[in-house]
Amino acid sequence: MEQLIKQTLSKLALPGIAFADVRVSRTDTEGIYFQNGFMRGYGSSMDSTAIGIRVLINGCWGFAGSQDFTEASLDRLIKTAVENARQGSNFTKGKVSFPALNPIQASHHHKPEIDPFAMPKEEKTAYLAELATALKPAGKIVHSMVSAQFMKQEKYYANSEGTFSHTSYYNTLPVMEVVAAEGSQIMSRTWPGHMSAGRGGFELLHRQKFPENTGRIIKEATDLLSAPVIEEERADIIIANGHLALQLHESVGHATEADRIFGMEISYAGKTFIKPEMLGTFQYGSPIVNIYSDSTDPQGLGFHPVDDEGVPGKRVDIIKEGILVNQQTSRQIAELLGLEPSSNMKASYADDFPLVRMTNFCLAPGKGSLDELIADTEHGYLLDFTKTWSIDDNRNNFQFTTEIGYRIEGGKITGIVKEPTYFGITKDFWNACDRICGPEEWGYHSTFHCGKGEPGQIMQLSHGVAPARFKNINVSVKI
Amino acid sequence: MxxxxxxxxxxxxxxxxxxxxxxxxxxxxxxxxxxxxxxxxxxxxxxxxxxxxxxxxxxxxxxxxxxxxxxxxxxxxxxxxxxxxxxxxxxxxxxxxxxxxxxxxxxxxxxxxxxxxxxxxxxxxxxxxxxxxxxxxxxxxxxxxxxxxxxxxxxxxxxxxxxxxxxxxxxxxxxxxxxxxxxxxxxxxxxxxxxxxxxxxxxxxxxCANPVIDVEPGHYDVILAPRCLAEFVQYLAYGMSARALDQHSSFFEGKVGEKVFPESISITDDPSDPEMIHQDYGSDGHIYRLLPLIEQGVFRAFFTNNYFAHKTGQPKNGNTASCMKIAPGEKSLDELIGGVKKGLYISSLHYMNFINPRETSLTGLTRDGTFLIEDGAITKVVNNLRFTERIERILNNVAALENRCYTIPFSGNYENFDVETVKAPHAYVREFNVSSSTHTI
The missing domain is CATH 3.30.2290.10 (PmbA/TldD superfamily)
Known part of the structure; x- marks a missing residue:
């Protein structure tokens, strides 16, 4: 494969091509799905290969991608990518340019503890079937689901600056859910929440303690049907990791993707309230809020030695002591903003073009345990497990409903509330953060399903978070 | 071969x-x-x-x-x-x-x-x-x-x-x-x-030459652009699927033949309109035919594929809600806007998500042009707004529909970029619940 990529790249050494890169991906996926105690689907896709060719001509990008690796197809892709750039350059104002980088040779190959693709299929189904049986509808539980997705991806990257990278990794996404219903009410509980993916193989299912939590989610979903709602207008809330990861993702992660500043994603994903002049001065959060993008940590799904346009992996502070100090950028956008590229250009598969993407996007830990934080809260709610999420196209006004809220009185959990819903304005919300738990509570919460770009791409990425408290938040939304 | x-x-x-x-x-x-x-x-x-x-x-x-x-x-x-x-x-x-x-x-x-x-x-x-x-x-x-x-x-x-x-x-x-x-x-x-x-x-x-203002949360008479009405109906269609019925998350459970909306609301799934994107077959290969969904406010049918038709006992049709058409009303757009004393014109919606699909409750935002209507005319630009509503309530509050329809494309933008079209008119909706402002345009 390395030879094919280098040969393809050599055909792009043409006059007028200022920069070119070639990417190849080979992907295996497997998904197992149980519903209401029975297996409804077992699917696999093995050895799915793709290639993408990107060129910069006359200051304009052209891209072509395919899954066809025949010589005729590769020649067609080169011709199409070049033609796309040339035609596109007839409708431009400024020209894309960026400084050259030193070439890098990189290799990284991750091995899981339990390779899900080497494991007998019946062993995987038996494990999930046992969970599914435990969650079979009964009483007020009307629906249940258990699923696991496994992915192995091998990636090659080469560019006209001489950079070459070859990596491979395994990611796994297991989740289970029960739904309780009564009248028009419907309450769901998942475990371990919607950001339950991780780097690794089948060992993740063992670590996430699924069997130990079947009884808990059945009870909580059922109890939620008769639970009260939050009555007050405003309250202090502690957000636990099963939801805080998404709060961070939506209101800071996407907001600090700098392609949005320039309107490159306006037609689908949207814009951002951030302006270039805010860098270095904007008080995004309280002084205890430190947020960074880190593609150097191999424990997260966002790890890479080199991103998908040749920038070496980096850890970059985005918010430091509450102040917005940097952005997630591409080489083109970093040049426009006068920044160093942050190593955030990623494509889901090789036949997708790269976009500015979150990698491992993290809230740095503070101090203390979750128990200590609850004990320190006189009156408030502990919210966990995302149910509904929504944010405006400038990433400024968000509203979330979690699956469950735990009422805190006098430093102790005293009951549950259903459909806890809060909304806020991004800056006000992060400035209301007065406590973040310590490293002992910090961990990665990851997703397979971050959608962005047109044509659409679904990215796998991670968020490192520890539970945090936010003061005097508006919880008055009534449905 | x-x-x-x-x-x-x-x-x-x-x-x-x-x-x-x-x-x-x-x-x-x-x-x-x-x-x-x-x-x-x-x-x-x-x-x-x-x-x-x-x-x-x-x-x-x-x-x-x-x-x-x-x-x-x-x-x-x-x-x-x-x-x-x-x-x-x-x-x-x-x-x-x-x-x-x-x-x-x-x-x-x-x-x-x-x-x-x-x-x-x-x-x-x-x-x-x-x-x-x-x-x-x-x-x-x-x-x-x-x-x-x-x-x-x-x-x-x-x-x-x-x-x-x-x-x-x-x-x-x-x-x-x-x-x-x-x-x-x-x-x-x-x-x-x-x-x-x-x-x-x-x-x-x-x-957009008009001044930009914020509006307070509250209930407003609104003119929904065809894109907005179409998108609400697409979300509503989730509950018209036999899959949702099977999962007990459908608003329409037990409501076939029941009047759920005003008589002005009629919705069909029609694969043959030449202005829209054609659909020959459903996902299992079943022929795709015209399917009445809501007739003069009465719910008529769930979308069913072969599996869920068997499982739920609903009639099989193979439709997938890919070609929905909302019937027009009798008023011109000028008449609709002219009938609003104080309200909003909403051009487009963003990031909607169900809170409770069984109740059709959801939250979402406006984007791409929200305008204040005063005394029957557009007078100001309004910062984007958040709404927390029930689609069932929105359709029950439709006071009038425009007398023409527009073909609106939507992209199914996960993985392949698939496109489908919905035909819809403008709608005059009373008491639309604006729950907060984004303070941005």
Whole structure:
């Protein structure tokens, strides 16, 4: 494969091509799905290969991608990518340019503890079937689901600056859910929440303690049907990791993707309230809020030695002591903003073009345990497990409903509330953060399903978070 | 022998198996633009075989991209090795058996018919018109060409092709960032009138000369643009699926034949409208026919595929809510706006998500042009707003519908960029619940 990529790249050494890169991906996926105690689907896709060719001509990008690796197809892709750039350059104002980088040779190959693709299929189904049986509808539980997705991806990257990278990794996404219903009410509980993916193989299912939590989610979903709602207008809330990861993702992660500043994603994903002049001065959060993008940590799904346009992996502070100090950028956008590229250009598969993407996007830990934080809260709610999420196209006004809220009185959990819903304005919300738990509570919460770009791409990425408290938040939304 | 025929011949030698094979070819020419210039020109294609194999009530499925015999043999062997060891699905009865063929039609490949040079020429013209008002244009101009063939062990052998066009232009003011939107979608570019398209966009741009204000949360009379009404109905259609019924998350459970909305509300799923993107077959290969969903406010039918029709006992139709049409009313747009004493015009919606699908409660936001209406005229630009509502309540509060419909394209933007169209009029809705302001435009 390395030879094919280098040969393809050599055909792009043409006059007028200022920069070119070639990417190849080979992907295996497997998904197992149980519903209401029975297996409804077992699917696999093995050895799915793709290639993408990107060129910069006359200051304009052209891209072509395919899954066809025949010589005729590769020649067609080169011709199409070049033609796309040339035609596109007839409708431009400024020209894309960026400084050259030193070439890098990189290799990284991750091995899981339990390779899900080497494991007998019946062993995987038996494990999930046992969970599914435990969650079979009964009483007020009307629906249940258990699923696991496994992915192995091998990636090659080469560019006209001489950079070459070859990596491979395994990611796994297991989740289970029960739904309780009564009248028009419907309450769901998942475990371990919607950001339950991780780097690794089948060992993740063992670590996430699924069997130990079947009884808990059945009870909580059922109890939620008769639970009260939050009555007050405003309250202090502690957000636990099963939801805080998404709060961070939506209101800071996407907001600090700098392609949005320039309107490159306006037609689908949207814009951002951030302006270039805010860098270095904007008080995004309280002084205890430190947020960074880190593609150097191999424990997260966002790890890479080199991103998908040749920038070496980096850890970059985005918010430091509450102040917005940097952005997630591409080489083109970093040049426009006068920044160093942050190593955030990623494509889901090789036949997708790269976009500015979150990698491992993290809230740095503070101090203390979750128990200590609850004990320190006189009156408030502990919210966990995302149910509904929504944010405006400038990433400024968000509203979330979690699956469950735990009422805190006098430093102790005293009951549950259903459909806890809060909304806020991004800056006000992060400035209301007065406590973040310590490293002992910090961990990665990851997703397979971050959608962005047109044509659409679904990215796998991670968020490192520890539970945090936010003061005097508006919880008055009534449905 | 092509790969699909080869796989079929191999599977036909296993009489103990049932199977469904779908071959899909998808290609796109995708122009992304920002600040009135090219961002990316993207060409992309893929071919995929999707195979479901059943042995009694046990099943396994696999995908093969860019298939060759070696890949097919390996995937099939893997399936045959495991299928006996898998648990059963007691609700599986049979595969689709509807062998009705759609009327043959000629499908023009719009990737070839609308080359990049034509796209950039059209965009340059729109850009020139917008720039007169200090607006740049942003968006996408997409042509797809896709082919599909489905065969199964019940004798189905069906082929279909479509070539959707999707043009979305957002005009953004270079100083204030006020944004307005115009779109075109369909399969026949003859319906695209570039002069009319540009005039409609410029009319919206002119509204943006008004001052920008915030409005307080509360209940407002609103004029929903066709795109908004269409999107609410798309979300509502989630509950019209037999899958949602099976999961007890449908608003329509137990309501077939019941009046759920005012008489002015009629919704059909109609695959044959020439202005829309055509649909020959549903996902199992069932013929796609006109299906009344809401008739004068009465709920008529769930969308059912073969599996969930059996499982829920609902009549099988094979529809997938891909071609929905909302019937028009009797008033002109001017009359609708003219009837609003104080309210809002909402152009487009963003990031909606259900809170409780059984109640149709959701939250979402406005985008791409929200305007204040005072004494029957648009007077101000309003910062984007959040709403927390129930779709059922919105439709029950429809006071009037416009007397014409518009074809609105929507992209199913996960993985392949698929396009579908909905036809809808403007709607006058009373007491729409605005729950907060975004304070941004």
């Amino acid at each position: 092509d790969n699909l025929s080869y796989l079929k011949s191999v599977l036909d030698a296993h009489p103990e198996l049932q199977y469904e094979i779908v071959k899909r070819f998808w290609s796109t020419d995708f122009l992304r633009f920002y600040h009135s210039q090219t961002n990316y020109n993207i060409s992309k294609d893929n071919t995929q075989l999707s195979v479901n194999i059943y042995k009694g009530k046990k099943s396994f499925n696999f995908l093969v991209d860019n298939a060759d015999r070696e890949k097919i043999d390996a995937a099939l062997q893997g399936a045959l090795d495991i299928i006996d060891k898998l648990p059963e699905d007691p609700d599986f009865v049979n595969l689709e058996s509807d062998t009705t063929l759609a009327k043959p039609r000629t499908v023009k490949n719009n990737i070839e018919a609308i080359p990049l040079s034509l796209k950039t020429r059209i965009l340059a013209n729109v850009s020139a018109a917008a720039s007169m008002y200090n607006f740049d244009i942003f968006g996408t101009f997409v042509c797809n060409y896709q082919k599909y063939r489905l065969v199964n062990s019940n004798g189905l052998d069906k082929s279909s092709a479509t070539s959707p066009i999707y043009l979305e232009i957002k005009a953004v003011h270079n100083a204030s960032q006020i944004t307005v939107l115009e779109t075109f979608g369909g399969e026949d570019f003859e319906y695209f009138d570039d002069q009319d398209f540009t005039e409609r966009l410029v009319q919206k741009i002119k509204y």
